[in-house]
Amino acid sequence: MTTICGYSTDECLARVVKFHGHPAPGLLIGGFMVDMAMRNKPAGEFFDVLCETPVCLPDAVQLLTPCTYGNGWLKVVDIGRFAITVFEKYSGKGVRVHLDASKLDDYPEIKNWFFKLKRKEEQDRDKLIGEILAAGPRILGASSVLVDAKHVGKKKGGPTAICPKCGEAYPVKTGTTCRACQGEVLYK
Amino acid sequence: MTTICGYSTDECLARVVKFHGHPAPGLLIGGFMVDMAMRNKPAGEFFDVLCETPVCLPDAVQLLTPCTYGNGWLKVVDIGRFAITVFEKYSGKGVRVHLDASKLDDYPEIKNWFFKLKRKEEQDRDKLIGEILAAGPRILGASSVLVDAKHVGKKKGGPTAICPKCGEAYPVKTGTTCRACQGEVLYK
Numbered sequence: 001m002t003t004i005c006g007y008s009t010d011e012c013l014a015r016v017v018k019f020h021g022h023p024a025p026g027l028l029i030g031g032f033m034v035d036m037a038m039r040n041k042p043a044g045e046f047f048d049v050l051c052e053t054p055v056c057l058p059d060a061v062q063l064l065t066p067c068t069y070g071n072g073w074l075k076v077v078d079i080g081r082f083a084i085t086v087f088e089k090y091s092g093k094g095v096r097v098h099l100d101a102s103k104l105d106d107y108p109e110i111k112n113w114f115f116k117l118k119r120k121e122e123q124d125r126d127k128l129i130g131e132i133l134a135a136g137p138r139i140l141g142a143s144s145v146l147v148d149a150k151h152v153g154k155k156k157g158g159p160t161a162i163c164p165k166c167g168e169a170y171p172v173k174t175g176t177t178c179r180a181c182q183g184e185v186l187y188k
Numbered sequence: 189m190t191t192i193c194g195y196s197t198d199e200c201l202a203r204v205v206k207f208h209g210h211p212a213p214g215l216l217i218g219g220f221m222v223d224m225a226m227r228n229k230p231a232g233e234f235f236d237v238l239c240e241t242p243v244c245l246p247d248a249v250q251l252l253t254p255c256t257y258g259n260g261w262l263k264v265v266d267i268g269r270f271a272i273t274v275f276e277k278y279s280g281k282g283v284r285v286h287l288d289a290s291k292l293d294d295y296p297e298i299k300n301w302f303f304k305l306k307r308k309e310e311q312d313r314d315k316l317i318g319e320i321l322a323a324g325p326r327i328l329g330a331s332s333v334l335v336d337a338k339h340v341g342k343k344k345g346g347p348t349a350i351c352p353k354c355g356e357a358y359p360v361k362t363g364t365t366c367r368a369c370q371g372e373v374l375y376k
Contacts, residue, residue: 020259050374055345059258062250069257070247071208077374079367080359101350101357114357115348145375157243160303162289169289169302171268179267186238186265187333
C-alpha cells in the first residue's frame with residue numbers, strides 16, 4: 001500500500017483538508033516529496049527544512065515533519081520553485097526533492113495543473129488526484145545538496161526594548177525604533 | 189473555566205506541544221491573542237490573519253484558525269512586534285491584538301521571558317506558564333485597524349515556465365530565469 005510518511009493516502013488527504021482547508025493537489029505531491037526527502041535524508045537526529053516556495057508546499061512540511069514556520073525549523077525562501085530540502089541542522093548537508101516537470105508527460109492532468117494550462121474550474125479534480133496517487137514519487141527528482149550557511153542554524157533574536165514611538169516591544173537590532181515606526185506601513 | 193478558542197488550557201497546551209514541539213510560552217500567550225481577536229473580529233465569514241513576527245506566534249494562528257502559512261490566509265511580516273491582526277479578507281477591516289508590555293508589572297516571570305531578562309535555563313517554566321494562565325487576556329491590548337492594501341487579498345501567481353538555466357519550473361513574473369539562477373544562493 002502506498003504510504004506518505006507512514007499515513008495511508010486517505011489519511012494524508014484527510015489531514016491536508018483539516019489543516020489546509022481543502023484537498024490541495026500541491027500538498028499531496030508535497031507529501032510524496034517530504035516522504036522521499038525523509039527516506040533519503042542524511043544521518044543525524046536533528047534536521048531543518050528549506051522550502052523554495054511559500055505557496056502550498058510549506059503546509060506539507062508542517063503536517064508531516066516536526067518543522068513549522070513558527071518554531072523556525074522550517075525556513076521558506078520565495079524562489080518560486082516547487083522544491084524542499086531536508087538538511088542536517090548544523091552541517092547543512094541535505095537532500096533536495098523537486099517536482100521534475102520533464103517527467104509529467106504521462107500525467108496530463110498534473111501537467112495542466114502545474115503549468116496552469118487549464119483554469120481551476122476546468123480542471124478534473126478526481127483525475128488530477130488519481131494521477132498524483134498513481135505517479136507518487138515518479139514525478140520527483142532528488143539530489144544531495146549543502147545548504148548555504150545563511151539558511152543553516154538559528155538566528156538569535158537579541159535584546160528587546162520598548163519602541164519610543166509606538167510604545168510596543170521590538171527587537172533592538174532593527175534600529176532605534178521598531179520597523180513599523182521606521183515607515184513599514186501595515187495599517188491605514 | 190478559561191478556554192482558548194474553545195479548548196481548555198490543557199488541551200491547548202497539548203496541541204501546542206504536538207504541533208510546535210514544546211510548550212512554548214509565546215504560543216500560549218498567542219492562543220489568548222487569537223482568542224481575543226476572534227471574539228472581536230468584524231462581521232464577515234472570511235478572514236485572514238496578519239502576524240507581525242515570524243517567531244512562535246504564527247503557529248498559534250495556524251493551530252487555532254483555518255489560516256496557515258501555506259494556504260496564504262496567514263500573512264507574516266517581520267516587524268518584530270508581538271501582534272496579530274484578524275481582518276475581513278476583502279475590506280481589510282480588522283482587530284489587532286498585541287502583548288502590552290506596560291501590563292506586565294504584576295507578572296514578573298512573563299516580563300523576564302518577554303524582555304529576555306533571564307537566560308532560558310534560569311527561567312522558572314512552571315511559574316511562567318502559571319502566570320500566563322493567570323493573566324489570560326489581561327496583558328493584551330486590542331484596537332480596530334484597517335490593514336494596508338498590500339496585505340489584503342491574494343496575489344496571483346501568474347504563468348509558470350521552465351527556467352532555461354536550471355530546467356526547473358518557476359513563475360515567469362520573476363524574470364527570464366528563476367531567482368536561484370539570478371544569483372539567490374541557496375546551496376554551495
